[in-house]
Amino acid sequence: MxxxxxxxxxxxxxxxxxxxxxxxxxxxxxxxxxxxxxxxxxxxxxxxxxxxxxxxxxxxxTLEEIKKLLEAYDEEIVDLREIKEFTTQKIKEIEFKIRDLQNMKRVLFNLAEKCPDSKASIFECPLIQKFTEGGSK
Amino acid sequence: MxxxxxxxxxxxxxxxxxxxxxxxxxxxxxxxxxxxxxxxxxxxxxxxxxxxxxxxxxxxxTLEEIKKLLEAYDEEIVDLREIKEFTTQKIKEIEFKIRDLQNMKRVLFNLAEKCPDSKASIFECPLIQKFTEGGSK
DNA sequence: CTTGACTCTGTATTCGGGGACAGGGTTTAT
DNA sequence: ATAAACCCTGTCCCCGAATACAGAGTCAAG
Incomplete structure (x- = not known):
């Protein structure tokens, strides 16, 4: 049962x-x-x-991170400062990632929208070039 | 040289x-x-x-996706409808991901902020439970 | 009591995205 | 002419996150 x-x-x-x-x-x-x-x-x-x-x-x-969260969840008494630390760190990472994704979205959006609709030179989309500037991160 | x-x-x-x-x-x-x-x-x-x-x-x-983008970039004349398809698809994925991340951020933020500051029961943070409801996605 | 569906452990394989290293050839400086 | 610092190919190894499979034991139905 x-x-x-x-x-x-x-x-x-x-x-x-x-x-x-x-x-x-x-x-x-x-x-x-x-x-x-x-x-x-x-x-x-x-x-x-x-x-x-x-x-x-x-x-x-990652599974390792999830394990930590679950450990906090399991132990009824836990030092919350530790998990607070962990989560605020993770929040920062998430914020970074969101910003990056928004950038990427903008680039892709322009690539999709601004370019002529059918056959044409991709170089008429100057945005793809933005991508190739500077070092990564 | x-x-x-x-x-x-x-x-x-x-x-x-x-x-x-x-x-x-x-x-x-x-x-x-x-x-x-x-x-x-x-x-x-x-x-x-x-x-x-x-x-x-x-x-x-992924490298496979990047390869596609680069192929578009390489061929000066390209059928942009195809890449447009690809990019708008990718944009949708990105939007999903951003929404998910924003949710996650909110959950973590509450976990970090609303919980008592030092030692206490994690169950005083009801938010962690929201997490365990319903199916994934 | 046999068959089929289920479970166990343990090991190997997959996939993406590289890193490490062996065993060899080459270029440059001294 | 020899050592250091390159470069080559090829193969194997690593991580995370599973998935697959082999070989064996178990349980329920007919």
Missing amino acids: NGLSIKEVAKAANVNKETIRYYESRGLIPIPPRTESGYRIFPKETIKRINFIKHAQELDF | NGLSIKEVAKAANVNKETIRYYESRGLIPIPPRTESGYRIFPKETIKRINFIKHAQELDF
Whole structure:
């Protein structure tokens, strides 16, 4: 009644079994109890946890970073200054990335919009050149 | 006088030699001429080209995508509808990503700001829970 | 009691994007 | 003419994040 097989978790969280075992080995999900014969039995929270992981991954958190967040989440008492440090650092990275993406978007947008609509020289789009100026970052 | 060694290019573009050879093998930079003894001689445009690649990489373009952009850049006459398609598609991806990052930033910001400043239960930050709701994406 | 679906462990492979290094040839300075 | 500093090709190794597979054990149905 209580406890899910690895397959049920995999299906519910929309990942495959190997991924779950992999997360276990990386310490991202708690080590689940086993049946007598050695089958893993997962609490249903595991599904939420995997959702969390997948969500954070989409935002370019590495598994290592996600592990940290989850550790904070797990320990009910935690030094929040540490996680605060971590998150504000991550926020900065995100802000950088957003700015870069907005730049890129502008460049692409101009490339798409300003250029003549059919066959023409790409050099009529002076914007592509902006890209080639200066060193990266 | 005209033409740079691989090391000069590497230094100027701030990558290392292997990377340049790798880009050549992937078709990202034109195949350079060689000296009689087989040493590559690069035109100085190669530096700009590598800058372009690095810049685009920071924005999560894959080398394959960058190759496409560069091909458009190389062929002076190109069907711009195709590249327009490509860029508008990419713009959409970027917009998605920006939205996701802004969400993430908000979540992290709240986590960092609203939580008590030192030791406390992380569950006093209800925001971390928002994270675990629903499916990914 | 056998078959099929499921699970286990462990190892290997993939993919992107390079880095490291071996074993050799070349160019430049001394 | 020899050492240092280059360059070449080729192959293997690294990381992150899985995925695949081999070989074995287990469980439920007929």
